[in-house]
Amino acid sequence: xxxxxxxxxxxxxxxxxxxxxxxxxxxxxxxxxxxxxxxxxxxxxxxxxxxxxxxxxxxxxxxxxxxxxxxxxxxxxxxxxxxxxxxxxxxxxxx
Numbered sequence: 584x585x586x587x588x589x590x591x592x593x594x595x596x597x598x599x600x601x602x603x604x605x606x607x608x609x610x611x612x613x614x615x616x617x618x619x620x621x622x623x624x625x626x627x628x629x630x631x632x633x634x635x636x637x638x639x640x641x642x643x644x645x646x647x648x649x650x651x652x653x654x655x656x657x658x659x660x661x662x663x664x665x666x667x668x669x670x671x672x673x674x675x676x677x678x
Contacts, residue, residue: 585640585664586647587611590633596621598629599652600636614649614662621652 587609590600602620605611622630626648630636640647647662 585610585645586662588616590622590636592633598631599623600630600633602651610662610664614660615658616649616651616660616662617653619653623650623652623657625649 587606588602588611589604590602593599593601600622602611602616602618602622604618605616622636624630625636625639626643627650645662645664647664649660649662651658651660
């Protein structure tokens with residue numbers, strides 16, 4: 584829930600998970616995740632299972648630094664869980 588994405592494990596891709604869905608306007612969406620991205624590691628540490636990834640996302644405070652494979656290209660995505668809220672002044676000016 585914190586990330587805003589779901590994933591599956593694929594026996595053909597050990598120590599990785601494959602993103603299956605990204606929730607619009609979620610931290611994962613804002614970071615640039617797409618369905619089909621293969622998550623290679625989180626914070627420089629490989630991912631042993633989908634459950635381990637879920638637990639790390641629950642236990643660790645973030646921000647999170649992912650290394651992914653998208654169509655054969657390695658990319659790095661930074662996920663910040665917090666969206667900067669507008670100050671009262673900025674909020675009034677935006678109206």
